[in-house]
Amino acid sequence: MAALPVAIPAVAATAAYLNARIGLIYDWDLLSTYIHSGIEQRLVAAKDHSTLFYILEGHAKSSKSTHPLLLWNGKSWTYGEAYELVLKYGSWLKREKGVQKNEVVAMDFVNSEVFIWMWFGLWSIGAKPAFINYNLTGKPLLHSIRTSSSRLVLADAETKKEFTEAVTAELANPNFRDGKGDVELVFFTPELEAAIESGEAVREPDEARSGQEMHDMAILIYTSGTTGLPKPAIVSWSKARLGSRFIAGWLPLKKDDILYTCMPLYHSSASLLATLSILTRGCTLSLDRRFSHHTFWPSILATNATIIHYVGETCRYLLSAPPRPTDRAHRVRLAYGNGLRPDVWESFKARFNIPTICEFYAATEGPSGMFNKSTNGFSSGAIGRNGTLATMLMGPGLAVIKIDPETDPPAPLRDPKTGLCVIAGWDEPGELAYKLDPANIKAKFQGYFGNKGATGSKVLRDVKRKGDAYFSTGDLVRWDRENRWWFVDRIGDTFRWKSENVSTAEVAQALGLCPGNVVKEAAVFGVKVPNHDGRAGCAAVVLDDSHHEKTEKGWMPRPYALVALAGHLGKSLPKYSIPLFLRFTTELQTTGTNKHQKTEFQAEGIEVGDVEQSGDVLFWLVERNGQRVYERFGVYELAAIKGGNVKL
Structure with a gap:
């Protein structure tokens, strides 16, 4: 028996080594969560309970009935209260608007409690929501409604301004839906909401929700449309269930967790992987109307959130805000989402004292994803990690x-x-x-x-x-x-220059790591250059406030910032990847999920007149006394390129 005390540490040491070497425990968490998610899906499919409405109903009729489901705008709703409201909204849709089983209804709402009641109200009567991006106007808005096939559009007071006279006239055209009639438009007001919520809560029989296969549509969620008109991606019951159940188990969510998101609910990350994940676990969602670095941390402190949800450049914007005494005075144990850039990752963790980052990679329409739970520098910046x-x-x-x-x-x-x-x-x-x-x-x-x-x-x-x-x-x-x-x-973002492929993400990361915090944010793209093959690298750059100055010609980079950028990029990137053009601007356009939009910059290219008309300035990389430096690029320089007098 004397050997036992010696053997135990030896076994423990061997296990620790194997875990570090092959990621055994990490893999077990990943695989066991995936397996449990799949088993649960088969069980509910066998019961003909594909819709996630039954999860809400289950919590509302259990001990979780009094547990908070939603925190919004200083108010709180329990699972029991939410269930009753969902039934009331579903009853109104069926009674007043004649919504039928499997009908698609378009929703154009900003984040709010009513968004959730309406969403689940549609599910409660067997109908399907189509989530419209509330930033859309004109042609993209009409396109999204038309491709949803909806005869009914529900919109809130904030999006009403996007339904101009021209848009509403188009919706009223009997041929708008390919000869199937016009579209009814309903704007929600406090009076209408009060009327619905004072009505009767009627639960439709199970037959209203029956017959749904796991591959059938649960929601229509639109692609972001950064490269064209949005496309309605079919989110199946399988994807909604597997995705939300997997996230809930992988993080993992605990029963007392409060998950904060201000990302738009029309996007799959906030709807499927935040809202439905907390529903699956039976914990609490803290919801804000939209992202603002002014309200982000105060909202987290006010609701005692334990988990934060991000998308795109959200963490960069939080990091670029001035430090506050309350930066680390929170209960947050992890941040999760997709799109956290490697150049921001460790700085974000350190400043805000976030122990764990759970980064995932997925597409709304895609069948699978990548997952990286990171507590140290080993997988910092990675979109996924396996043992x-x-x-x-x-x-x-x-x-x-x-x-x-x-x-x-x-x-x-x-x-x-x-x-x-x-x-x-x-x-x-x-x-x-x-x-x-x-x-x-x-x-x-x-x-x-x-x-x-x-x-x-x-x-x-x-x-x-x-x-x-x-x-x-x-x-x-x-x-x-x-x-x-x-x-x-992104394959569409990568461009060819000097017979080499240039990664815009790699260049953007290098710009973000310029010493002295010179660059606040940057978007990289390729531009056509007269008399040259391929596309030259161009970066739209927003400098930190201390590194540019206001002049009569607009905001100009300080000379030392240009020197720093040229020197840093020359050391960090292969020669063919270094941006030949820098477009200095004061703001980058983003989607509702904080992803950069580059199409306008690409269209204007290096046409100086177009660039300067928008208030921006162009610089280009030239050779001076054996060194590469950025200098002002104007009409004379553009004429020289067009005349074939310059070879880049």
């Missing part, structure tokens, strides 16, 4: 495909002998693709509502073997030997 076991089990379900550099638009590189895709090696960039069942594509990928062409374009065939099928993410990633996954770029 050896998870890689063995899940690796065959994906592919990283090399892209043919000679095609425009970019396409998979294929072996000329076999016709199959060429798979990238370790640390080589390639397009991430997820395996589908070629005989039943919609089991994992339901595509875009009413758009077979767009749906088909996302399916790659003959990837690893003849006849197989994969979902094309459109994203370039890199997989390293430590089983970490790194985002490289």
